[in-house]
Amino acid sequence: MALVSAAVDAVLRDLEVFGRENDAHTADRNRKMLNLERETAELVHILIRTGNRRRVLEIGTSNGYSTLWIAAALGENGILETLDRDGDKLAEARRNLARAGLDGRVRVYHGAGTDIVAALPGPFDCVFFDADRVSAPDQLALLLPKLTRGCLLLADNALSHPDQIAGYVAAVEALPGVSTTILPVGKGLHVTCCP
Numbered sequence: 047m048a049l050v051s052a053a054v055d056a057v058l059r060d061l062e063v064f065g066r067e068n069d070a071h072t073a074d075r076n077r078k079m080l081n082l083e084r085e086t087a088e089l090v091h092i093l094i095r096t097g098n099r100r101r102v103l104e105i106g107t108s109n110g111y112s113t114l115w116i117a118a119a120l121g122e123n124g125i126l127e128t129l130d131r132d133g134d135k136l137a138e139a140r141r142n143l144a145r146a147g148l149d150g151r152v153r154v155y156h157g158a159g160t161d162i163v164a165a166l167p168g169p170f171d172c173v174f175f176d177a178d179r180v181s182a183p184d185q186l187a188l189l190l191p192k193l194t195r196g197c198l199l200l201a202d203n204a205l206s207h208p209d210q211i212a213g214y215v216a217a218v219e220a221l222p223g224v225s226t227t228i229l230p231v232g233k234g235l236h237v238t239c240c241p
């Protein structure tokens with residue numbers, strides 16, 4: 047039995063082909079989709095779904111690949127808020143969510159991550175950091191009062207970009223009572239269980 051419905055999987059498979067071809071032939075990093083590896087996306091989906099998460103924030107939507115995986119994990123009562131500074135990618139993400147029938151449970155915001163994080167009221171029971179990494183510590187500080195007990199924090203690129211993610215890792219590991227690990231999946235998923 048697949049993790050997601052055939053309709054959602056069809057969109058995901060199309061995005062995987064598009065992302066691979068686009069990113070291989072695009073020199074400008076801003077035009078690359080930089081989607082999660084499928085195995086990382088599956089793990090994020092499973093963590094959110096089995097943890098019964100209901101209010102998720104994603105920082106770094108791109109064209110919606112991980113967004114689809116997260117939205118599909120939420121069920122009818124969950125809400126995913128996702129943001130990106132690139133309006134063209136967000137337009138694609140909106141189209142992809144609608145095509146997969148998941149747009150009803152996703153709010154999409156356009157702008158600088160830290161500004162949007164400051165404005166969103168929360169609460170969040172899961173946050174997925176997948177944007178520029180260096181602004182993640184500031185975003186984490188803004189989010190702290192908006193996190194539920196037992197919140198799950200996820201951040202990609204823990205193994206591929208250890209220098210860039212070091213500030214986030216230091217900030218999160220300094221929080222009282224947290225448990226953290228890095229799962230060696232894809233580019234390395236940093237996982238934090240909040241008390």
Ligand SMILES: C[S@@+](CC[C@H](N)C(=O)[O-])C[C@H]1O[C@@H](n2cnc3c(N)ncnc32)[C@H](O)[C@@H]1O
Pocket residue numbers: 079080081082105106107108109110111112113129130131132135157158159160176177178181
């Ligand atoms: C690695 S990609 C996200 C990939 C996406 N999560 C997926 O798996 O499909 C990073 C995205 O973050 C966005 N981004 C980077 N820095 C940002 C910032 N400071 N504020 C908002 N968006 C940002 C980029 O435009 C890019 O689309």
